[in-house]
Amino acid sequence: MAYQEGVIERFDRAKAHLGMVLGFDGDGDDDDYDCVALAPLELSLVAEANHPLVTCNDPQTVRANFAELVVRDSATLFDEKSKESFMGSSNVVFLSDFHSKRNAILAGAGYGWIPTHFIEEDLNNKRLAFIKLTPNRWVYQPQIIVRKGVIPKKAASLFQAIVNGVCVEPS
Numbered sequence: 001m002a003y004q005e006g007v008i009e010r011f012d013r014a015k016a017h018l019g020m021v022l023g024f025d026g027d028g029d030d031d032d033y034d035c036v037a038l039a040p041l042e043l044s045l046v047a048e049a050n051h052p053l054v055t056c057n058d059p060q061t062v063r064a065n066f067a068e069l070v071v072r073d074s075a076t077l078f079d080e081k082s083k084e085s086f087m088g089s090s091n092v093v094f095l096s097d098f099h100s101k102r103n104a105i106l107a108g109a110g111y112g113w114i115p116t117h118f119i120e121e122d123l124n125n126k127r128l129a130f131i132k133l134t135p136n137r138w139v140y141q142p143q144i145i146v147r148k149g150v151i152p153k154k155a156a157s158l159f160q161a162i163v164n165g166v167c168v169e170p171s
Contacts, residue, residue: 011145018156022140033145036163045136046119046128047111054129063133067093067110069101113138 011019022041024030053059053066070092093110095101101112102119111131122128130136144163146152152160 017146017150017153018159019145020142021145022142024143030143030145032148034148035143035145036160038142038144038163041140041142042116043113043138043140044116044119044123045111045113045131045133045138046105046123047131048106048108049126049129051108051111051129053111053131059131059133063111064091067091069093069095069104069110069112071095071098071101 008019008021010016011021020038024035047053047066051066053063056062068091071094093104095104098114098118101114102122104110105112105114106122106127116123116137119128123130144160146156146160
């Protein structure tokens with residue numbers, strides 16, 4: 001399991017046959033890979049429903065007073081110095097995964113970006129709420145990747161077929 005820029009690093013180091021990334025920058029960083037786009041992944045900027053960032057009129061001016069909760073980028077580039085947060089916060093708490101992040105946000109420990117599908121029930125039950133900042137939703141384009149010119153092994157081929165909606169008969 002790897003996160004953010006650590007996915008490609010781990011994919012290459014492990015000589016993996018298949019990976020899932022949140023998209024490339026479009027600057028040639030995908031040249032060595034064949035990519036299959038998956039459904040877009042929406043992230044939402046949320047806090048616990050009674051958190052001051054949700055209830056105040058101007059969250060931008062008080063945001064620096066609260067911890068931004070961030071899933072740590074697993075790339076070795078960030079072993080010594082963590083990657084800056086998406087929001088540019090100086091008050092950042094790094095967590096290992098979105099499950100921990102969701103729990104911390106629900107406990108009122110701070111605010112952060114989290115996949116919308118992961119917190120839909122919390123939003124519907126008003127345990128979490130959107131922070132009134134622009135933007136408060138962000139969309140990534142996840143992709144399944146394989147190395148260009150490499151024929152995937154059986155498991156990777158089956159997974160790709162399922163992702164592409166091809167009916168696969170068990171063998």
